[in-house]
Amino acid sequence: MNLPSKLIEDAVTEISRLPGIGKKTALRLALHLLKQHEAHTEALALSLTRMRQEIKYCKTCHTISDDEECSICKSHKRDSSTICVVEDIRDVLAIENTNQYNGKYHVLGGVISPIQGIGPEELTIESLVNRILESAKSEPVKEIILALSATMEGDTTAFYLGKRLKETGVSISTIARGIPVGGELEFTDEVTLGRSIMTRINYSQE
């Protein structure tokens, strides 16, 4: 693309660095901003800069927060004996939306992925171990729920966490893999169906 202006070319280059946005979309967005009032672009630029510069991460669970400690970690209504371990803040939001969980969280900041050069040191695993060990003094953590994606990287991370957390003596569980609600048996892939049979739930014991 041969843009007639260096200014718009710079903007297009910067916008197209965002994931999932190509040069054509970036140009469409830039032209849109040019058509809008100048205040619109200023508000966008300011909100991005402020977010990047001023945002804090909760010192306990590492989720995004405006304060030192996030509202979930601060809350006394949430069960401190259970920690749900997730990859990033979007997973926290997804689980919160279910209204099925009343414990605390721990945001890893990613999953172990040798291809992307992410090892256990890049994640907040040490902090999780310390958090569990520290908790023993007051309100001990009893269960760790691993809510990681059902991918190779997610499984690797779950396996590593399982080994790493052994010393703490907490019980470790993982969210169920199985047929999605509304899913039909015949369209479910073999691996999922196989797992859902292996990890079947015994009604009579419930």
Next chain:
Amino acid sequence: MNLPSKLIEDAVTEISRLPGIGKKTALRLALHLLKQHEAHTEALALSLTRMRQEIKYCKTCHTISDDEECSICKSHKRDSSTICVVEDIRDVLAIENTNQYNGKYHVLGGVISPIQGIGPEELTIESLVNRILESAKSEPVKEIILALSATMEGDTTAFYLGKRLKETGVSISTIARGIPVGGELEFTDEVTLGRSIMTRINYSQE
């Protein structure tokens, strides 16, 4: 979506004002920026602000430009007797990419659309009329090529321009509507096919 931070909520709101970007995508983009180095976000915000504040429009053809007059209007290699009228700068880029046109351009800044409240006054039509009348003194414009979208709004604008430019006495043409190159007859809609028969090209006269 109940975001745990006001800062990220503001950023998501601003990003999702862009066309084609919803709340979920906006959150993904915001989290992406948080994972990148701070300089990345700063460069993005700066390029947007600079583009919006400093960009100029060519005083002759109204395309985006870094100077008072754009490179195409300045060029002596381009044929001044032909002006191609387009909706916005993206159309200029598209036509330039064909390498089939050596005249000048005129960017309308939109098309007439009563639904969106865009009338002829919002577009650069007066400027086009003046440009044609002015040109008579030195290098007269002989032909106006209307390269507008084949939509209701495009056709309305073409019709209006045809009436408005009558007084100037220039010849007015419109780019051909027909079967796209590589298109098959049986899959072409009736309107396009009908138009392509009506506006058929006589080989023997060429």
